[in-house]
Amino acid sequence: MSTLSTNNISDLVEHAVVFADAAAETIRKRRAELGNVKLRESSQTKSSEVDPVTLVDLESEKLIRSLIAEYRPDDFILGEEGGLSRADGVRVAEGSIRRRLSDGDALEWVVDPIDGTVNFLYGLPVFAVSIAVRSNSETIAGAVADVPGHRVFFAGKGLGAKVRDATGEIKDIHASAPENLAQSLVATGFSYDAAMRSQQGAVVAKLLGKCRDIRRLGSAAMDLCLVAQGSIDAYYERGIKVWDYAAGCLIAQEAGAVIRELEPNSIYPSSSGAIAAARTVSDEFESILSDVGVLAD
Ligand code: IPD
Ligand code: CA
Secondary structure: OOOOOHHHHHHHHHHHHHHHHHHHHHHHHHHHHHHHHHHHHOOEEOOOOOOEEOHHHHHHHHHHHHHHHHHOOOOEEEEOOOEEEEOOOOOOOHHHHHHHHHHOOOEEEEEEEEEOHHHHHHOOOOOEEEEEEEEOOEEEEEEEEEOOOOEEEEEEOOOEEEEEOOOOOEEEOOOOOOOOHHHOEEEOOOOOOHHHHHHHHHHHHHHHOOOOEEEOOOOHHHHHHHHHOOOOOEEEEEOOOHHHHHHHHHHHHHOOOEEEEEOOOOOOOOOOEEEEEOHHHHHHHHHHHHHOOOOOO
16 A cells, blocks of 8 residues: 555646646647548557557647656656656666666556547547556556546545536546346457457357446546446456556546456466456456456466
8 A cells, every 4th residue: 555645645636637637638629620531640550450549649648748747757657659768758777667666666657648549530429538646556546537528537545536527516426336237237348459359259248148238438447437437337358458447447446346457367368457346246247257257367
């Protein structure tokens, strides 16, 4: 558990919210300026031909990095697009960064500049900016800006979870309490790797008969915030990265959901993941996920 005081954590949360908000504003403005055609022209691919990165993903991460550098230049940033570096850009060997992070004497900002890039590219209104702050691998502050929804979800370790809605009103949020999994709405997502997607489809086919229904919204960060506010009862996904889930997991946990980060295992050797579920169904959900092979080793 982090030794940072509540004041420190609140300050980190406030800054994460301001930074996520600033990036969301830029993303909305740039999407309107570029329109569909220029946005597509600006897009390249990463891990596979269906894994896009647009000019706006890069601009959003650059902005967030500069804001963090101004606030806490000695911290480290792990960004989806730019990798791991010192906030102020001074070159430090990765091994020495990892050592300082595991000694717990530096904070790591984990940034997804646009989570839900495919939705962003297609003009579908589910994408987010996700910023987490981790101390010794534990997430202590997080903010997720729902860009089209003009909302920001946020939480600090031990401080509860909140949303600031489009009118500026701030409210506490709480996970749902369904009676059982059969009545639960479950969200998940699929990998950019075609072979893994087929395997994930087979798992979903087994799960569909055991829950109310399944949603694939296209942003892990938003899935987790929707668990936090009780609009989805449970979420799981293999193949996501820490920048997809770090902030959202803290927000869901602080809202009362049970969360679990999944390490790669022998069945999923290169794929981490996360589970978040309403407390009333989390045991049942984990046992079913185990039966359908998501947790099995
Ligand atoms: C993706 C989204 C999606 C999830 C993928 C992620 P990106 O992130 O979170 O919901 O299913 O696994 O990679 O690529 O849009 O930042
Ligand atoms: Ca992402």
